[in-house]
Amino acid sequence: MKMSDMGITVKKTEDFSEWYTQVVLKSGLADYAPVKGCMIFREHSYAIWEKIQEVFNEKIKATGHRNVYFPMFIPESFLKKEAAHFQGFVPEVAWVTIGGDRPLDEKLAIRPTSETIMYATYAKWIRSWRDLPIKLNQWCNIVRWETEATKLFLRTREFLWQEGHTAHATKEEADQEVMEILNAYKDVIESYLAIPVLTGMKTENEKFAGALYTTTLEALMPDGKALQMGTSHQLGQNFSKVFGIKFLDQNEKERFVWQTSWGFSTRIIGALVMVHGDDKGLVLPPKVTPIQxxxxxxxxxxxxxxxxxxxxxxxxxxxxxxxxxxxxxxxxxxxxxxxxxxxxxxxxxxxxxxxxxxxxxxxxxxxxxxxxxxxxxxxxxxxxxxxxxLEEIQNNLFNRAKKFLEDHITSVKNYTEFKKALKKGFIRACWCSNPTCEEKIKEETGAAIRLIPFEKEEPFSNCVYCQKEAKEVVYFGRAY
The missing domain is CATH 3.40.50.800 (Anticodon-binding domain)
Known part of the structure; x- marks a missing residue:
């Protein structure tokens, strides 16, 4: 192969989408699969994923979590048990309807996420407070039949991820679990991938279907779009009541467990490419690269x-x-x-x-x-x-990305300023907490509320959309 064929032929600043695709393919990270919307993880990217697995496994095992594996086939009746959850996923579920040459008695979903199949089992395993907490994680593939344009690592019909699912005796324990995992994610993403993130809560509209609340980590890509790097959900007792996950407490009183779920996927490898890469190709942080x-x-x-x-x-x-x-x-x-x-x-x-x-x-x-x-x-x-x-390079990559993030957060006071800032990155704005304003903004601009910061900020203007009294400061952005 000639070097001219092998090298990157477009500049990152001039055609970001084409640059990204060329870097992913020509660096040997991935290739297209024969099935539309799917991808092949080549050895270079899979080695990065293995390193991420190694680091995260060490963190969660130190806090009492264990790895398991549940089947990828989920009965339709399981998904239907939690209506909000089912409605949230049904448009992108791939179904198995035939086994060999015989129609199945019940359709089987190819795992879009594992809450339902795992929780049906938790109901069998949990009887007493002595059985709690359950803190399980699995590394697996996920299938979501995307109809939008797919992009290597960022949006594919099949991808790899980890998903953690825990059950606790109290809400306080579950709340603590949510934040412990979010902080573990933050450390992996910032200390190893050298990508700075903003953390906070999702709005009611944007939270995980069936969750009490969702916490998130959001990174900013060089084209001004946000990328959700991971989420940690407090599920409350929604699923435990549906699946009958009950335990006898120390007073012999029957109670429903409190649950969490959390995950990040191989899209973070796409973030790694976008944030650090340049016109010559990949730039990998020393802590996650297969070759230093x-x-x-x-x-x-x-x-x-x-x-x-x-x-x-x-x-x-x-x-x-x-x-x-x-x-x-x-x-x-x-x-x-x-x-x-x-x-x-x-x-x-x-x-x-x-x-x-x-x-x-x-x-x-x-x-x-x-x-x-x-x-x-x-x-x-x-x-x-x-x-x-190696240590200097690791620090420089993070500091460079952090400066980019800080330089691309724009504070706005009205909708005119908001629309002008759309392509610049995150938009810091005041919001009245009315979902209608949130929905209108998303409909008109494509920008959603990426997060509500954990540390509440004092509103500095009226609501950016309706100009009524604002209740909170939030961060908007267009996203992958």
Missing amino acids: AVIIPISYKDVDENLVLAKAKDVYEKLQKRGISVVFDDRTEYTPGWKFNEWELKGVPIRIEIGPRDVKQEQVTLVRRDTFEKIAIKEEKTVSAVAEL
Whole structure:
């Protein structure tokens, strides 16, 4: 393949949608599947997902959660038990109606989410306060038959996610669970993916169908659109009453459990691409990239190639011993320049160049993917320098994205200002708390209330739409 075919041919700032698609395909993250609206997770993206799984598993296992797996087929009668929940999902459910060559007695939904099948089982497992809490999580695939235009990672008919489902004796315990998980998500997204988020509550219109309330994490993409990075729901006793999930408390009194559900999906990999990528391809944060550094030996004619290769291999082994994920690219069929472009496209944080001059001067050359800065380092300091640089890159990516987020929150006082700010990012505005205003704004502009901040802010104007007295400050945005 020619480098011209392999490289990104559009600028991120000029054609964001095409840029995104090219980066995802050409970097080897994903490919289109034979089934319309589905995608193939290639090894590069799946390794990122595995890293995210590893980090999140460590967090939830430390707080007593355990992983399980429930069937992907859900009887229609289960979904129908919770009317609001069913109505929220029915337009995008894929159904199985035939088994082999025989019609099924009851339609089976292909898992759009697992509340109903899990809670029917919880009703069998829970009898006493001693059985609580139940704190289960599953990593699985989800099918939602999208009719809108699909986009790799961001909107596909099948995607991967984790979904947690817990049951508690009291509302207070369930409330605490909701916030603990939201904070765990925030740490994974900000500390590992280097993507800053706003957190808060969804409105009644935007909350999860069947929930008491929904908390959310919202990130801002470079095109000014929001991306929901994860949600954590307080389900109250809605599902426990429908599915009969009851327990005897310590006073032998029968009570319904309080429940939560929470999840994030592989769309966060799409966010990773959009937030950090540039005109050369991916830029991956060191904490989630499958490859943290690549060593590229450079040799010329009339130079002892073995000296360069020996030095490169020595550096490779030392970095491996330190626990740094490193590749030694000693392929001879490609030029160093071709390799530079390939690894830049794949987003590897650090390139280590070792040529004859480096061997002679007992040094290596480090190149940062985030800034393209070249740094000559004494050979004996290579390992510590690479480790420090990885941390610097991680911090720089987060700080850069945080500055972008902060610079793209616009406060407005009226609807004229609101419409002018639509493409700039999040819109901070005052709202009267009337769902009609919320619905009208969404209908007329495509912007929804992304969240109500946890820390209540004093209204600074009347309602942005109706100009009546405002009750709260909220954040609007168009979204993926």
